[in-house]
Amino acid sequence: MESKVNYTAVGIFVLILSIALIAFAFWLGKYNDEEHNYHRYRLYITESVSGLTPEAAVKFHGVDVGKVESIQINPRNSEEVELVLKINKSTPIKTDSSAVLKFYGITGLAFIEIMGGSKNASLLETDEDNYATIPSSPSLFQRLDESLSNVASKLSTTLDHADRIFSDRNVDNLAASLEHLRSLTQQVDDYQNDIKALLAQTSALESNATISLESMRQAGVSVKTTSDNFNTFVQTKASTTLESLEATSKQSHSLIQKIEASIDRGDYDLHSIAAPASAELNELISQTRVLTYEMEATLRNLRESPSDLLFKKSTPKSGPGE
Amino acid sequence: MKHILYSVVVLLLLNGCTTTTPSIQEYTINSKSAVGKSIQSGKSIRLATTKSAPSLMTKNITYIHSNGESGTYLYSRWSDMPAVMIERAVSNTLHEHSLFKAILPSTSIATADWLIESDLASFNHSFDATKQSYGVIDITYRLIDPKTKNTISTKRFFIEVQSESPDAKGGVQALNKATHVLTGQLIFWLDSTISEKI
Numbered sequence: 001m002e003s004k005v006n007y008t009a010v011g012i013f014v015l016i017l018s019i020a021l022i023a024f025a026f027w028l029g030k031y032n033d034e035e036h037n038y039h040r041y042r043l044y045i046t047e048s049v050s051g052l053t054p055e056a057a058v059k060f061h062g063v064d065v066g067k068v069e070s071i072q073i074n075p076r077n078s079e080e081v082e083l084v085l086k087i088n089k090s091t092p093i094k095t096d097s098s099a100v101l102k103f104y105g106i107t108g109l110a111f112i113e114i115m116g117g118s119k120n121a122s123l124l125e126t127d128e129d130n131y132a133t134i135p136s137s138p139s140l141f142q143r144l145d146e147s148l149s150n151v152a153s154k155l156s157t158t159l160d161h162a163d164r165i166f167s168d169r170n171v172d173n174l175a176a177s178l179e180h181l182r183s184l185t186q187q188v189d190d191y192q193n194d195i196k197a198l199l200a201q202t203s204a205l206e207s208n209a210t211i212s213l214e215s216m217r218q219a220g221v222s223v224k225t226t227s228d229n230f231n232t233f234v235q236t237k238a239s240t241t242l243e244s245l246e247a248t249s250k251q252s253h254s255l256i257q258k259i260e261a262s263i264d265r266g267d268y269d270l271h272s273i274a275a276p277a278s279a280e281l282n283e284l285i286s287q288t289r290v291l292t293y294e295m296e297a298t299l300r301n302l303r304e305s306p307s308d309l310l311f312k313k314s315t316p317k318s319g320p321g322e
Numbered sequence: 323m324k325h326i327l328y329s330v331v332v333l334l335l336l337n338g339c340t341t342t343t344p345s346i347q348e349y350t351i352n353s354k355s356a357v358g359k360s361i362q363s364g365k366s367i368r369l370a371t372t373k374s375a376p377s378l379m380t381k382n383i384t385y386i387h388s389n390g391e392s393g394t395y396l397y398s399r400w401s402d403m404p405a406v407m408i409e410r411a412v413s414n415t416l417h418e419h420s421l422f423k424a425i426l427p428s429t430s431i432a433t434a435d436w437l438i439e440s441d442l443a444s445f446n447h448s449f450d451a452t453k454q455s456y457g458v459i460d461i462t463y464r465l466i467d468p469k470t471k472n473t474i475s476t477k478r479f480f481i482e483v484q485s486e487s488p489d490a491k492g493g494v495q496a497l498n499k500a501t502h503v504l505t506g507q508l509i510f511w512l513d514s515t516i517s518e519k520i
Contacts, residue, residue: 319385320489
């Protein structure tokens with residue numbers, strides 16, 4: 001029996017299938033993607049990119065905008081991982097945008113999330129020859145790791161301090177202090193009767209002080225009343241006295257002025273009053289001195305020759321040419 | 323009667339005991355001013371009383387020999403004390419020269435800008451060993467500021483003028499000339515001192 005296979009239908013089917021497979025292959029390989037629709041950026045990450053593979057998604061505020069094109073160790077700095085991101089041109093990567101490594105849940109798969117970028121910031125320019133670098137931010141795990149490290153370090157320091165505080169010696173001292181406190185409270189408890197009595201006395205003292213203050217207040221009121229009365233007295237009775245004092249003061253002032261004028265004129269200048277008399281006195285003294293010398297000479301002559309008084313016995317000595 | 327008789331006897335007795343003596347000749351210093359006129363200083367000056375040695379506080383004319391013997395002329399004397407005569411001569415000279423606007427005596431009550439004091443040490447008729455005689459004046463003047471009591475200047479004047487005759491008359495003439503020289507030198511000293519001061 002001959003098969004009734006239609007070889008034409010089979011051939012057409014094979015051709016259609018082949019074409020479909022090839023198309024499927026092209027679609028899968030995204031050969032229709034045009035390179036000029038994408039911009040490339042570099043990203044340097046200092047943490048482990050475990051879970052991140054080439055072709056991993058690049059999201060911008062959760063929206064897929066590209067993929068990771070290549071991952072390699074930065075040849076210039078071995079501490080960094082250099083990523084090249086292929087991102088749609090229409091994506092508004094700003095100069096203040098930053099990229100962070102994120103993970104899909106607990107699967108361990110990673111992707112790059114671009115965040116930030118204020119509305120007023122300028123776009124991050126890039127070109128094919130010199131890719132722009134997007135700044136990176138530490139991922140959640142890195143931040144947690146760092147925080148936990150700090151917390152652990154501080155906790156360790158605190159524990160060291162606590163260990164020193166709660167040393168055996170301090171614990172013993174604390175126990176002794178508690179024991180002393182216990183005995184003190186016991187003594188205080190024993191003194192509570194005395195404290196009650198003291199409080200009662202304080203209360204009595206307070207009431208007495210209140211009474212005293214009231215008395216002082218009343219005394220102050222009476223002093224004020226007395227002061228008001230005195231002011232009234234001064235204003236009424238003393239005003240006339242003050243007026244008479246003022247008149248007396250004016251008269252005294254004019255008297256003093258007259259005395260000063262007399263003194264300035266020299267009315268009481270003792271020197272000018274006594275000067276003529278002293279001059280005359282000086283003259284009298286000098287003449288008296290002369291008289292004294294003459295009398296002394298005469299007496300000397302009489303002493304030497306007393307008879308000269310009557311009979312001129314001695315021969316006087318004559319001078320040259322006499 | 324007896325009283326009258328006794329009185330007459332006493333008078334006759336006293337008259338018989340008296341002797342006659344020659345009259346006393348009085349001399350003075352003629353204050354002739356030195357020649358010249360000075361520029362008036364516009365100041366007033368008081369002449370203090372000249373102080374002199376006790377031996378010169380008489381009217382006797384003193385003579386001194388070279389051996390130190392001194393005495394006074396018996397029948398000659400000055401009309402005034404030498405200090406008074408010199409003071410008068412200086413005052414007249416100062417008035418003549420108009421060096422000051424006012425010359426005040428020591429007794430004046432007016433205040434003066436300057437005061438001049440003087441100390442007379444010698445005013446005598448001196449005889450040397452050769453019997454030559456000189457009129458000698460030794461006097462020191464001090465110019466004083468009465469306000470501050472400071473001595474502005476002091477000068478001693480020692481003047482000797484030879485006498486023409488070795489007697490009282492010659493001595494008086496020599497001392498007259500010496501006084502004239504003294505006043506001239508005094509004016510010169512005052513003029514120069516005041517010129518420096520002003």
